[in-house]
Amino acid sequence: MRNRSEQKHVTFEPLTMEFEERSNEEYKGNIPSSSIHSISPLFVVFFVILLLGLFGLSLLLDSILPVPLKSADKEKYSEKFIAEEARNYLKGLTDFGPRVVGSYENELLAVQYLKKQINDIVINAHSNKKIKVDLQTVSGSYYLDYAPYGIVNAYGNVQNLIVKLSSINNNKNKSILINAHFDSVPTSPGGSDDGINCATMLEVLRVLSRSADDFEHDIIFLFNGAEESFLQASHGFITQHNWAGNCKVVINLEAAGAGGKIILFQTGPGQPWLVHKFSKVPHPAGQVTGEEIFQNNLIPSDTDFRVFRDFGGVVGYDMAFVRSGYRYHTKYDGFDNIPLGSFQHVGDNVLSLIKNLVNTTEIDNLESQDQTKVVYYDFFGLFMIVYTINVATLLNYSTALLCVIVAFRCFFTLGLRLNKEDLLYILITKMGIIVGWLLAIGFTVILGILLDYLGYTMSWYRNPWIILGLYVVPIWGLCCGVIIIANKYSFKENNSIAAHTQVQLSCVRLIWCVPLVIGTFFNIRASHIIQIPLVFNSLVFAVIHFSKLQYSVRTWQFLHLISTLIPVCYLMYTSVILMTFVIPITGRFGSNKNPELFVGFATLILSVLISSLFVPLITLVRSPLKVFYGFLITFLAFFGLVFTPLGFPYSGDFSSPAPQRxxxxxxxxxxxxxxxxxxxxxxxxxxxxxxxxxxxxxxxxxxxxxxxxxxxxxxxxxxxxxxxxxxxxxxxx
Structure with a gap:
């Protein structure tokens, strides 16, 4: 064994010294069965438990709501949103039951109730505020370019209850519009869709009307009475009301679920300053991924935001509750199932956002503002990261370049050169990874078609945890299995398993660079989902290889795992939000689509992205087939569950409903x-x-x-x- 300082160039000896006394036969076409770099299969069990713990942490972070303030706190926190007051408003509204457009409950009872609450607020307003109330009855028609054929909608005598809050000394003619609808679909009391947001508006109006602060811009509260009939009342307001022309920014409050957090899922168009203002709210929650999914018509819904944007030229925010989407538009969307923390979450955010907007100068000259789109996402609900698409382009291309530099540094320090043998070795290593992904795609398609053919589709609808064993586990198992097989043919003679694993990890990063660059080229803002794990892992491997820690036994493994913790937590957090939204939608997106393929491919993308930086570690595991068999047995167990009562998709339990529509x-x-x-x-x-x-x-x-x-x-x-x-x-x- 030579001293490193005496070497003229980097070779494999430092990584293979534990094999020097073995026969050459141990290297030819096989990975050594034992090594100081290898790890026990029990470590895999520990690692899976760790991943489940991180997944549980992601669920916890998504479920944490702010501590609600009670009515007894009103005097102490006069400038704060009081959740219990908002809940009391909602109780009165939902007591009328379903409020269908044209019904007695909607056109008379709900309107009278809202007017009474508003009048009580007006009486107690601060002396420096003026409040105007108008009840609009409006008729009209319009065309919406829905896929696949569009719709012409004519309406007559729908109602809007409108409140304008101004400072007495305000002479500007610019307004901030906040909108929610008080009508509901038949059979539904509309607790979350959209009663909670009407109640939020009443409480925000109460707090702001008592504020001694001056507002440079007016605030218009639009309680619209015909949203479920294809966005009619919002059209009537924005095209015909006298105050509509002054509305420059809209905050649209919606629901596609019940409870949880209200999430920003659409903003703009353009105007990146809007997202920067939103990022300052107390509990920021929003994902640009949701915006791109929604704007590409992958979700069978629309909101009043579209009407304000398309017919009024208004910019702004579209926010919605998405948790427990099973309750959406059903009798289960009541009053009792909404936690008090949800009121506090939406109330704190809306009140803070209005305060951030009401004196801003950007509203005075919207035309001159930057029209660039932005990338935005919240980090576990703690804070929001915002940057323009131009910055995203620079970040993504820089990350791809970093990946290439670090990969070549890795190859060079491990003794690989630009010769036929080494290039073939790298190519086979890459192909082993890609083939695993392709097999995972094929498996997802076959399983989705098979379950659909057998009549057992949507087994995960009521119990989403089934997805873990039905899709995630076999996807990971296939990726590991292919690498185990590929190692028989791609393992380089005189190479240690540590060196081989590092080459595999470098190849994974290089492969992910391709969709990152393509997504960036086509301005897909959701490409940040790929960029985050790549930049973390590339930076750590830059440290590993430039510090020559690749020669260590455990240090590089530890640093690699540490570098993945934050990205994996973030990806799991994003997955929780996305799947919480997507799974209930499969109950209402038609019988002509196979939901197994829809959910299967969403799971596939997220699973491969999360696992790709872990799967090559299977090379380090002694007896890796035991791990593969563990994945196989787990999948077979979950596959069997599909055919038991646990796999029945639906539930009428009021505490946890999953009804068939x-x-x-x-x-x-x-x-x-x-x-x-x-x-x-x-x-x-x-x-x-x-x-x-x-x-x-x-x-x-x-x-x-x-x-x-x-x-x-x-x-x-x-x-x-x-x-x-x-x-x-x-x-x-």
Whole structure:
């Protein structure tokens, strides 16, 4: 063994000294079975427990809500949002039950209730404030370019209750608009959609109206009475009300779930200063990934924000509750299931955001403001990171360049050169990783199609934890299995397992550089999800290789694991938010799509991204096949669960509902010819299948469903087959 200082160039000897007395046969085509660099399979068990702990931490961080203030705190915290006061407002509103547009409950009771609460607030307002209240009754029509066919919507006599809060000395004609709707869908009391946000607006109005501070801009509170009928009331306000022309920034409050945190999922267009203002709120929560998903029409919903933006030219924020999306638009969206902390979360953020905006100078000259898009994401709800897409481009390309430099440094220090043998070694190593990913894709497709064919799709709908064993575990197992096999052919003679593992990790980073560069080139702002783990791991490996720590036994392994903790926690946190939103949506995005593929591919992308910097460590494990068999047994156990009651997708439990949705209309049809004469009449039930299991899941319980006739079998001589299509998206379902 030579002293390192005497070496003229870097070789493998420092990494392979433990093998020097072994026969050459041990190196040819095989990884040494024992090494001071190797680790016990028990370490894998410990590591899996660690990952589960990090996942639990991510769930915990996502569920933490601020401590709510009670009504008894009003005098002590006169400038603060009081959660209990807001909850009392919501109780009064939801007591009326469902508030469908045109109903007595919506058009009279709800309006009277809101007017009374507003009048009480006006009476107690500070002397330096003036408050105007207007009840708008409006009619109109408009076209929305929905996929796939668009929609023309005409409305008559819908109502808006509008409050304008101003400082007496304010002479500017610029306003901040805050919007929520008090109507609900049939059968739903609308506790979260959108009652909690109406209650929040009332409490924010109460606090601001009593403030002694002067406001440079007016604040308009729009309680709109017709959102569920395709955004009608917001259109009536922004196109016809006298105050609409002064509205420059909108804060739209919505819900696609119940409870939890309110999340910013759309902002702009342009105006990066808006996100910077939002980043200063007490509990920032928002992901640009959600914005890109929403704006690419991957979510079957829309909000009033679109109307304000498209018909009023207004910029601003679109925020929504997304936790427990199973309750959305159902009887389960009530008052009792919303924790008091959710009121405090939305109230603190909205109140703070308005205070950040009400005296800002950017509103005075929006046209001259920067129109660049921004990348934004909250870091475990503690703070928000914001930077423009130009900065993102620089960061992403710099990260890719860093990955390449560190990888070549790694290859060089481990003795690899630009010769045919070494290039082939690197190529086979990369292919082993890529083939594992390709097999994971193939597995996801096959499993999704198989479960759909067997009639056991959506087994994870009620119990999302099933996804871990059904998709995550086999995806990781396949990636590990391919590396185990590839090691038989790509392991370099006289190479240590530590050196080989470091080469594999460098190859992983180089592979991820490709989608990072492509995403950056096409201005995909969600590319930061790839950039974060790459930059952390590349920086640590730069330290490892420039400090020659790659020759250590455990130090480089420890540093590598440490470098992945923060990125993995962040990716898990993002995964929790994304899957919490995505899984309930599969219950309402139609029967023509396979939800297994939708959820499977979302899981695949996140699982591969999280695991790719760990999977090569399988090379260090003694008896790696034991790990693979552990993954296989776990998958088979979860696959078996699919066929048990635990795999039944739905639940009617009020405390934790996961209902199957049915859109059923009792329909009477009359067909007229060109002369206005009725030539055919009939009646029946029109059922729109909202998920993959509809109507098969109820055929054995509702005999008439078996007699149902598919719309596709009807004559296409009538528009939409003569069916009462209320929304163009129903055509696809």
């Amino acid at each position: 049915f859109w059923i209309q009792h329909t009477g049809r009359a067909f007229y010819n060109i002369n206005g004469t009725v030539y055919k009449q009939d009646a029946g039930y029109f059922i729109v299948n909202l998920d993959r299991n509809s109507p098969r899941s109820v055929e054995n319980f509702v005999e008439d469903v078996k007699k149902a006739q598919s719309v596709n079998t009807l004559s296409d001589s009538e528009l939409f087959y003569g069916m009462p299509i209320l929304h163009p998206r129903a055509i696809e379902k």
